[in-house]
Amino acid sequence: MTSANSNSKTTYHHGDLKAVLLDETARILRQEGESALSLRVLAANVGVSRTAPYHHFKDKQSLLCAVAEEGFVRFGHAMTRALDEGRGHGGRHAMLHWSKAYVNFAVNNAEYYDLMYGGKLWRSKSLTKSLTRSARSYLRANVERLQGLQKRGYVAQELDVLRFSQVAWGTMHGISRLLIDGIYTDSASVKQLCETAADMLWQQLQPD
Amino acid sequence: MTSANSNSKTTYHHGDLKAVLLDETARILRQEGESALSLRVLAANVGVSRTAPYHHFKDKQSLLCAVAEEGFVRFGHAMTRALDEGRGHGGRHAMLHWSKAYVNFAVNNAEYYDLMYGGKLWRSKSLTKSLTRSARSYLRANVERLQGLQKRGYVAQELDVLRFSQVAWGTMHGISRLLIDGIYTDSASVKQLCETAADMLWQQLQPD
């Protein structure tokens, strides 16, 4: 043993086991589903002993929290990118672009989205502070952005921006969940769903 | 043994084990959460051996499917009741009443709602035909009701009733999920969330 079996050195100390565990966890979740994720096969796949992960993550739950945290980073990037791309094309178009970006991220990164905004982690009491902050920062950012627009007169003055944001998030979250969970099977209609939803939300923002 | 230890006869054949299992399953899910549901403690709680449930349910999954099916029955009752109550108070009020009923059912029967419209069962391939029918019948009923209203001129002619129904369901589903999973913690705002959502949806139905 200790020879170059695959590509790198087979050292006793793995080197960056933590990162590799995170990647492999996401891979398993994506390709085989949550029920197929066990710490033991995860460790085996990475070529390490059953309990090795425990020196990087206190728990199976902690591991999943770390994956979720990475998901929030990716989500943040995707959303700011969508906002940038939508800028200057008119609010209505921007809203449509944003909603598509949201649903597409959720559907194409379901293994992350499930953890980020699913009951598995949230109903567990062992939820890190930084995770809840990441989770809510998205909503807060939206509220603040809308408040800015409202001050500048682009959004109806009488609109309760907080309530609207919560409902808007609910709409996109709900559509995403129905698609991810396979309750809406016609994934070709994502575009039309987003258009309908975006139009509806957009109307709410308009001054009468 | 065989004496009256609790209330009824301690027969070898339990009598209505199936129904008792369904009830106890729902109780555990509600009070201790999904992670605390094991067939073994379930059987023990009911006073029966580990493998007894297997003669009434092929699987743990099958058991959960049966619970979900019962959930659909209750859900159907709650929704038709809400529709009846809302009748005659004007469409807007009816919509508000309906949306509140939806979210309240989801939140107050989370143990059922999770199974009915959650990924646990839907992403499992072992989903009975009758379950998928129950699940989609709710959406279909809504679409048909709206089509009827549209024919009679109560709903904007140019509205794509199917897309609207899907988005409307997404909105209520999303709000429910965010509340159930504890992402929206302020459950006192359910009323206002429903009002905002119902108003938004109601507007979509109105002819210009």
Added chain:
DNA sequence: GGTTAATTTTGACAGTGTCAAGATAGGCTG
């Protein structure tokens, strides 16, 4: 009353998360 079918139990197996104790290697101070 005896056969048959329905129901429940016991035994067993592979798989899981996780803890405690030992083994190994890399990095530090001398």
Added chain:
DNA sequence: CAGCCTATCTTGACACTGTCAAAATTAACC
């Protein structure tokens, strides 16, 4: 270089899980 120290990994073990096969018990029915 030697020696310790600490981070990292492994082995062993325990309680628990879902599920199957075979045996045991009871109800039902001719």
